[in-house]
Amino acid sequence: MIEFDSSVLERPQPETASTLLQLNGLKTHYPIRKGLLGRVRGHVKAVDGVSLDIREGETLGLVGESGCGKSTIGRTILRLEQSTGGQILYKGEDITRYSTPKMRPLRTEMQMIFQDPFSSLNPWMRVKDILKEPMLAHGKATASTADAEVDRLLDAVGIPRSYKDRYVHEFSGGQRQRIGIARALSLNPKFIVCDEPVSALDVSIQAQVLNLLKELQKELGLTYLFIAHGLGAVKYISTRIAVMYLGKVVEIGTKDEIFRNPKHPYTRILLNAYPVPNPHLRGREKIVVQGDVPSPANPPSGCRFHTRCPFAQELCRQEEPPLAADGTNGGHAAACHFTL
């Protein structure tokens, strides 16, 4: 590998790095159909008005509990789900309503790594065919050049070339996730949605895959949207972090701002609830919130977190707090009437 001063790439400056992807009030609602005639009786508001931007070369971590809409955002950006409102801008271009053929060339630039390395790879195909298929389909390689490309991809993710004739079941979870990463890389993407890529893996393997993702980002200048519920992994890989609750972003900021100075009660509770691998800290003060996450089909009025928030006041029940950027802090914003 060529040596170069990588510090330039590592920390993109917010002012200079250009925005790769922008979401403006994005909504993805699913109809709830009931009865014999399948009439629409309501909507599951999986993503309900999300605005954020992802800058070139950064990793935006998206965290939240199950059902908060974090995976739906990833799938909506890639147009695997159709949004029901708002805009998706990719390199400044509105792709929200792009037709399938118009979307096709963009798909080489935007790829996805899935959570479950067991169900996201075709068990009937050899590894080399799994990797060749996207390249051949998009005309990125010909039958004669594809083999060399497969070797290059396997090298990049640390799978021995000699394994390319094997089937998926012959690999462990971590190796399968590497193959999933190789497949995402096969089209030379710019932007990758990583949907809980390490959640299904063992601890020692998680570290391998996280390190690999970080190395590849540095080498290839990739931009990631990294979706996860494990805060440790998110902290390790992200430049900035957005915290979601019930279809909305409740706080967004740089990694340090979110972890050192969380402003939203939910963020603080989430950080606090995470079991710390240090037995000396077991007696620490903890805020345990009661109850479950309400249904996204019928979210609470006002601030959506008010039903579980220990600091909720009358205003929180009535008025929804906007996600406003804090003037002094440049880009660190929390949607809360009484920020901490």
Next chain:
Amino acid sequence: MNDLLEVEEIETVFRTERGEVTSVDGVSFRLKAGETLGIVGESGCGKSVTSLSIMSLLGKNGSIRRGEIRLNGRKITGLAESAMRRIRGSEVSMIFQDPMTSLNPVFTIGSQLIESISLHLKLKNRQARDHAIDMLRKVGISRPEEIMDEYPHKLSGGMRQRVMIAIALSCKPKLLIADEPTTALDVTIQAQILDLMKKLREETGTAIMLITHDLGVVAEMADRVIVMYAGQVVEEADVFTLFDKPLHPYTIGLMSSIPHLDADDDETLASIPGTVPPLQNMPSGCRFHTRCPLAREKCSALAPPLLEMAEGHRVRCWAAQGDMEGYETQAKGEFL
């Protein structure tokens, strides 16, 4: 006084199409009344099979080939199924990882609770029902009378796990085996359940065997910890010693591969190379030698014994047993 649970050199094997495999190989440990023992390890290390061996729930292909398990001084390995049934649910009970599949979907919450209560506590209908409602209240379920008549699909994951805990504790077991009880739950719900388990442990004095892959959960809950790798115990210590001064390279690697929330340094995360060896094809010598950065010839030739290095601190590693000075620092560096 006898320990509550004594597991001695058990070996659990399964018959498979490709021959017999040994899942648990010579595992021993003891558990005192009221103590919480954490069992940590990656998938396939034998931690769940160890607990299923205690419960005698190995299915028709699994069996304990050698070793002995004693509960309150009484040997329970080789007990007849009918005798084992009297123990399960009353003296030892278990909660599982997946609250979605471990409740029966066609019975109400109430009937599932009452089933074990009337079987083991020999209570009449009315009393059994009252006891069941009481248990639901104890695990923090609001409106317990109404929940009694609900079916499991109406409840959220966290609620179901509470119901599982209520069932497991309803007959006041001396030992609760919790197999990844919070792995399927969200962080805030996990905090609720761990909180609840701590509270109930104080109230009832139940001993807990907590099986998990999450070192955070272990640090939060356990008094003592066993680290398993490839079917064997590789290290055992009290929780503070294990986190402050781990001895086995595998434990050292595990500890340094967790991304810490308060860590400043965010360069490279330590990782253990390679993967867990398959059960059918265990490496010779020390089972960790294929992934250990410190492995030498002796490690691949000779299997190290599990030796007590300090009081209550056992480790299965040649380097830790005096073969190599200062190997801990070296191991930490090598995993990076």
